[in-house]
Amino acid sequence: MVERTPILNFFTHLILFAGFVFCVAPFVIVAIAASHNLKDVNDVPMSLLPGSDFWVNIKTAWTTADLGPKLLNSFIMAFGVAAGKVIISALTAFSIVYFRYPGRMLIFWLIFITLMLPLEVRIVPTYAVVTNVLEPYQTIMDLTGLSWLIEKISGVQVQLSLGLLNSYSGLILPLIATATGTFLYRQFFLTVPDELTEAARMDGAGALRFFVDILLPLSRNNMAALGTIMFLWAWNQYLWPLLITTDQSHAMAVTELKQLIPNVGGAPEWHIAMAGTLIVMLPPMIVVVLMQRWFVRGLIATEK
Amino acid sequence: MASITIRSVKKNYAKTQVVHGVDLDFASGEFVVILGPSGCGKSTLLRMIAGLEEISDGTIAIDGKVVNKLEPRERGCAMVFQNYALYPHMSVAQNIGYSLKVAGVPAAERTQRIQAVARVLELEHLLDRKPMALSGGQRQRVAMGRAMIREPKVFLFDEPLSNLDAKLRVQMRSEIRKLHRRLNATSVFVTHDQVEAMTLADRLVVINGGRVEQVGTPAEVYGRPASRFVATFVGAPAMNMLEGTVTLDGISLLGGSRKLNVSRAGLAVSSKVAVGVRPEAVRMVAPGTPGALAATVDLIEELGAGRVIYVDLDGAPFSVVTSEAVHPEPGSTIGLQFAESDLHFFSSEAGGRLEVFKASVPEPALQG
Numbered sequence: 001m002v003e004r005t006p007i008l009n010f011f012t013h014l015i016l017f018a019g020f021v022f023c024v025a026p027f028v029i030v031a032i033a034a035s036h037n038l039k040d041v042n043d044v045p046m047s048l049l050p051g052s053d054f055w056v057n058i059k060t061a062w063t064t065a066d067l068g069p070k071l072l073n074s075f076i077m078a079f080g081v082a083a084g085k086v087i088i089s090a091l092t093a094f095s096i097v098y099f100r101y102p103g104r105m106l107i108f109w110l111i112f113i114t115l116m117l118p119l120e121v122r123i124v125p126t127y128a129v130v131t132n133v134l135e136p137y138q139t140i141m142d143l144t145g146l147s148w149l150i151e152k153i154s155g156v157q158v159q160l161s162l163g164l165l166n167s168y169s170g171l172i173l174p175l176i177a178t179a180t181g182t183f184l185y186r187q188f189f190l191t192v193p194d195e196l197t198e199a200a201r202m203d204g205a206g207a208l209r210f211f212v213d214i215l216l217p218l219s220r221n222n223m224a225a226l227g228t229i230m231f232l233w234a235w236n237q238y239l240w241p242l243l244i245t246t247d248q249s250h251a252m253a254v255t256e257l258k259q260l261i262p263n264v265g266g267a268p269e270w271h272i273a274m275a276g277t278l279i280v281m282l283p284p285m286i287v288v289v290l291m292q293r294w295f296v297r298g299l300i301a302t303e304k
Numbered sequence: 305m306a307s308i309t310i311r312s313v314k315k316n317y318a319k320t321q322v323v324h325g326v327d328l329d330f331a332s333g334e335f336v337v338i339l340g341p342s343g344c345g346k347s348t349l350l351r352m353i354a355g356l357e358e359i360s361d362g363t364i365a366i367d368g369k370v371v372n373k374l375e376p377r378e379r380g381c382a383m384v385f386q387n388y389a390l391y392p393h394m395s396v397a398q399n400i401g402y403s404l405k406v407a408g409v410p411a412a413e414r415t416q417r418i419q420a421v422a423r424v425l426e427l428e429h430l431l432d433r434k435p436m437a438l439s440g441g442q443r444q445r446v447a448m449g450r451a452m453i454r455e456p457k458v459f460l461f462d463e464p465l466s467n468l469d470a471k472l473r474v475q476m477r478s479e480i481r482k483l484h485r486r487l488n489a490t491s492v493f494v495t496h497d498q499v500e501a502m503t504l505a506d507r508l509v510v511i512n513g514g515r516v517e518q519v520g521t522p523a524e525v526y527g528r529p530a531s532r533f534v535a536t537f538v539g540a541p542a543m544n545m546l547e548g549t550v551t552l553d554g555i556s557l558l559g560g561s562r563k564l565n566v567s568r569a570g571l572a573v574s575s576k577v578a579v580g581v582r583p584e585a586v587r588m589v590a591p592g593t594p595g596a597l598a599a600t601v602d603l604i605e606e607l608g609a610g611r612v613i614y615v616d617l618d619g620a621p622f623s624v625v626t627s628e629a630v631h632p633e634p635g636s637t638i639g640l641q642f643a644e645s646d647l648h649f650f651s652s653e654a655g656g657r658l659e660v661f662k663a664s665v666p667e668p669a670l671q672g
Contacts, residue, residue, distance in 0.1 A: 195389035198356050203403035203450070204377030213402070217393040 089181025224294030313362035596639030
């Protein structure tokens, strides 16, 4: 039901405006705080008129926290997670929707269960696996006596080890392995008419050809939506990068922000911290602005 | 060009059997229409020929080579789908040329062949458009182009005209027919529309409930329906059916009030038969004409060139098609006449056609 009366219009706009203020106010305050000097930012209450030190603060934050390489790290990680997720989800959904094989439903439910097991819940075992990806295989070989047998025969002691701590793969891979994207794709694939699949078969396209030539181009919007969500999600990851990156060369921008937050006994340099926050917020904001159109289309509409 | 041989083909879905042992032979270059009501298994049969549906039992051979285990692309068939099934993200040219691209045909040759097909189908000016920007008829032509470009041995059509409006359907029908004359590839066309079936077919296959009811030319199927189902399914309005009882000296109709002077042809006395007569074969006469049946007019449907008159004949619904400019009032009584040679007899239970021989009496067979 759409009603248009001046009073109703006024109220809807009022609500809209209130929501807008509610969402934007924190950002405005951060931006204003980032433009003050040390004295002004600690005034109570803080002046809501912008100060004049914005660019100085940005520069200080950039050099203090060494944000250049950190932003690059964050970007590599977030991009890796988003891309990996888009690819893995598309493939798993393709398998689940388009193939009939024994255990298909079992696999579907296993994937489904991962929705209930976010990274935070399984963080200890995940960490253990990442320290040595081959550990489970080693255990299996030890338990079955296989490593003993190999040692007896060849004299070589089997010691499988592949650590992923402090590496991009270690940062990215565990974050890719969840189900959210699979379901988005599954729902989309279910709306693709069967006749399209059959037409492709008649045209001689095999399963993979159909996937690449027909399904992927059709799910452009889905990919954009999922990619955007995953990019933001990965960019904002805190716990996992903190846990797994001990050396500075792999530190993330979001975790390194902590360096800018004033310590007890240190100078209360909140203006620098806010400036740093602004810098770290910028890349995801750019992504959202650029992808917004696709993003909305991917989530609400299916192309006919 | 290829012949298709279908031998006792069956199709089961889990426990339900939808095709019950079909045997058919399609000659090379023939245009065969498979006609049947929805859910009769006609599409399933077509899809089994195409290779989109597994064959539960029996064999299908194209050009003498059994294709049961072959992938669709290896069978040399091309298919036109009901909803066109065009790839929405590809242009018309890409849609038409996709199978060639998959087959690895070089781009230059591909363009050339797309152009050639587009010329035949008058699609040249649309080659860069997306399917979204096409009308229904144009989409249909693109779908046909996609089938044609591979120069297939067999064309399969799965109700390709049912999404078009009436006028376009008639136009596309004749285009398909012209195209077939030109390419002369074996074509199998599935439809539930009997007008489409009659106009297109070299040979008509009528299917009901997963069984073949009759195979024959459109004229044969119309003129000598092999079963009660075919009789009522083919022809519009449907053939009138009256219940007859076999008596010692013929068949009595309408509860014994009318008698047909025919031989019993070995039927048991007092067994039931279904007697059919096409609405087109019934003549309207003045009530009380000797030898005419009296009926009450229910409803008149004006068709322009003629009209269908629905009447009540001793409690049974009955229809008459006439091209005469007569407009009897609903509720009035009219007389009906039909020649005995226009009657069709079917078994009441099995529905099969009965050859009831005319008695050698040269008198008017129908006695009022």
